[in-house]
Amino acid sequence: MNIPDPLHKKYILLKNILKSYGDMVLAYSGGKDSTLLLNTGVEALGTKHILAVTAVSPIRREEERKLASELSMRLGIRHEVVYTKEYMNSEFIHNPEKRCFICKTELFEYLKRFADEVGFKNLVDGTNFDDSKEIRPVFGIARKYGIKWPLSEAEIGTQDVKLLLKHVGLKDYVRPHYSCSAWEIDLKNIAEKRDIPREPP
Numbered sequence: 001m002n003i004p005d006p007l008h009k010k011y012i013l014l015k016n017i018l019k020s021y022g023d024m025v026l027a028y029s030g031g032k033d034s035t036l037l038l039n040t041g042v043e044a045l046g047t048k049h050i051l052a053v054t055a056v057s058p059i060r061r062e063e064e065r066k067l068a069s070e071l072s073m074r075l076g077i078r079h080e081v082v083y084t085k086e087y088m089n090s091e092f093i094h095n096p097e098k099r100c101f102i103c104k105t106e107l108f109e110y111l112k113r114f115a116d117e118v119g120f121k122n123l124v125d126g127t128n129f130d131d132s133k134e135i136r137p138v139f140g141i142a143r144k145y146g147i148k149w150p151l152s153e154a155e156i157g158t159q160d161v162k163l164l165l166k167h168v169g170l171k172d173y174v175r176p177h178y179s180c181s182a183w184e185i186d187l188k189n190i191a192e193k194r195d196i197p198r199e200p201p
Contacts, residue, residue, distance in 0.1 A: 033161055
């Protein structure tokens with residue numbers, strides 16, 4: 001599939017941005033944005049300089065982990081799964097306005113921990129150019145942890161991501177777009193029972 005010249009230039013810019021990092025620990029959800037970043041990172045950095053990290057918990061769908069694991073294996077990327085416990089946090093349960101903030105804080109803590117473990121300097125997530133123009137409270141926590149947004153930096157938005165995924169042949173390796181599962185789960189009941197396994201047996 002051919003892509004328009006302006007988008008091709010953005011794609012080249014994205015590769016150059018990632019090359020300038022030298023390494024990256026990617027918050028990999030299996031969604032469109034992070035999947036494009038993972039694939040582009042392989043082209044720009046090589047597999048040895050990328051670590052993909054996927055969060056797993058009752059508020060996230062199992063399909064996310066499966067797709068993330070499948071593509072990481074296909075690309076030869078080291079892929080780590082972390083079992084987050086945001087749903088055990090009383091503020092997360094009782095204060096929906098802070099849920100995203102609490103959830104991202106825990107995820108970014110894990111990213112930093114893995115980055116320190118492997119000696120990588122760059123923490124990356126899939127915030128794209130359209131996302132970054134919005135006002136979101138969680139962006140403050142991203143700045144605190146030094147999270148980088150290469151898609152935004154290259155001015156690659158949502159529609160650009162979709163076209164580029166088709167261009168690189170990865171549109172079938174992306175999970176459908178879901179709203180946050182926290183709104184569909186009885187979090188208070190989960191916290192009280194404490195009987196959902198948070199780590200593999």
